[in-house]
Amino acid sequence: MTQEPERPVRPRTQGRVLFLVICAAGIGGTFQFGYNLSIINAPTLHIQKFTNETWQARTGKPLPDHVVLLVWSLIVSLFPMGGLFGALLAGPMAIKLGRKKSLLVNNIFVVAAALLFGFSHKAGSFEMIMLGRLLIGVSAGVSMNVQPMYLGESAPSELRGAVAMTSAIFTALGIVMGQVVGLRELMGGPQVWPLLLASCLVPGVLQLVSLPLLPESPRYLLIDCGDTEACLAALQLLRGTQDVAEEFEEMEEERAACQGRQARRPWELFQDRGLRKQVTSLVVLGSAMELCGNDSVYAYASSVFREAGVPEEKIQYAIIGTGSCELFATFVSCVVIERVGRKVLLVGGYSLMTCWASIFTAALCLKSSFPWMPYLAMSCVFAFILSFGIGPAGVTGILATELFDQTARPAAYMVCGALMWIMLFLVGIGFPFVMESLSHFLFVPFLGVCVCGAIYAGLFLPETKGKTFLEISEDLHRLSLPAQAQGPTRSSREVIQSTEL
Secondary structure, three states: OOOOOHHHHHHHHHHHHHHHHHHHHHHOOHHHHHHHHHHOOOOHHHHHHHHHHHHHHHHOOOOOHHHHHHHHHHHHHHHHHHHHHHHHHHHHHHHHOOHHHHHHHOHHHHHHHHHHHHHHHHHOOHHHHHHHHHHHHHHHHHHHHHHHHHHHHHOOOOOHHHHHHHHHHHHHHHHHHHHHHOOOOOOOOOOOHHHHHHOOHHHHHHHHHHHHHOOOOHHHHHHHOOOHHHHHHHHHHHHOOOOOHHHHHHHHHHHHHHOOOOOOOOOHHHHOHHHHHHHHHHHHHHHHHHHOOHHHHHHHHHHHHHHOOOOHHHHHHHHHHHHHHHHHHHHHHHHHHHHHOHHHHHHHHHHHHHHHHHHHHHHHHOOOOOOOHHHHHHHHHHHHHHHHHHOHHHHHHHHHHHHOOOOOHHHHHHHHHHHHHHHHHHHHHHHHHHHHHHHHHOOHHHHHHHHHHHHHHHHHOOOOOOOOHHHHHHHHHHHHOOOOOOOOOOOOOOOOOOOOO
């Protein structure tokens, strides 16, 4: 009789706690990635001018234009370089400190970067900006890996895909907020750009205030720490009820299945035949997401809008529309992912991107022949970004959570994160040369990547909708090694370490 009143309250309570977990993890997590990725565009000319003036004040001579451009390229590229370091740091942090505490400790990098940005102009040091970009990149690398791991392990199986998709929503939200705050009318002016860069401190403080009040990942507490009581308390708080026996039993089964397995290092994932299918899917689809051309669309958007006749002073508002498109698309994907499944969204997203990239290429080639072609190209930019947001933007980030068990998941996120940041760095370095050499056929290589991504997802990616982690692991294990024995087991009280430090 004591549990009768809890039944009608459970959905509301569960939804409230999950919503708070999502917001607290996201605002200082992937939001920071999107925000710091976009705000650097607004003060480009101001930082270049500051770099030249600083050098001239030190030496009495101005810097040559190509050196100023080189320094600016370093400032931009240090962000993905820091992200690579952060991705490699995320796995050990997630095991040593836990998912929640890793996100909290990660804000040390945010505070340090904000201080460097804020005082760089008064100190007359562009090197402080460079160091700040490296540190904020490290923070983004850690949060991009730990946040989806934390959310995926905290959500119930029927909501896991939608909850994990919120990482992509916060990334898109960060991009839009960075574009808005960077407007000339707000913080994009020549006097306040240090405050614009230092504004990354605000979401960090919000996370430090809110996240300590919320529970740790129940799976981490049980499988990695062996703390049954803490796991039950976290699970009951997240679900809003005392009756969590069924889900706790599923976690115990997953824990038992993890017994007897050695610690997973990132390179061991490539050596284990039982993980070959998962690792291949992670590498292929992770590479496709970064090489599909979406970031290049953002870079090319200004010139397309200019060709379409958009006034120069209005182009910054049109670019905000591109970020808003991705935000809207990821939100739609979050709503429908548990209904249509992961595979449908990936195949559909890449197929639509292939279509729009083909039309975009044709429009660029024929823009001098027909006066309406620039408008068609501009429409393709928005359609391409919408298709990316519906499919690859969010679904790809779920793969490491769902395709790997608790013992391999942090190492998988290290591999996925390192791959993402390396690809992001290479695309940023190589895109200007590709644009110069291919001209109107700029998107032909990206079109090929989208075709390969759609084919691979359709033929080789297993559907994980509605399945528990244990069911997914068993299905993949049967597909990879149908005849392999399970191996020895250990006592249920033994603690599993998912990565070796």
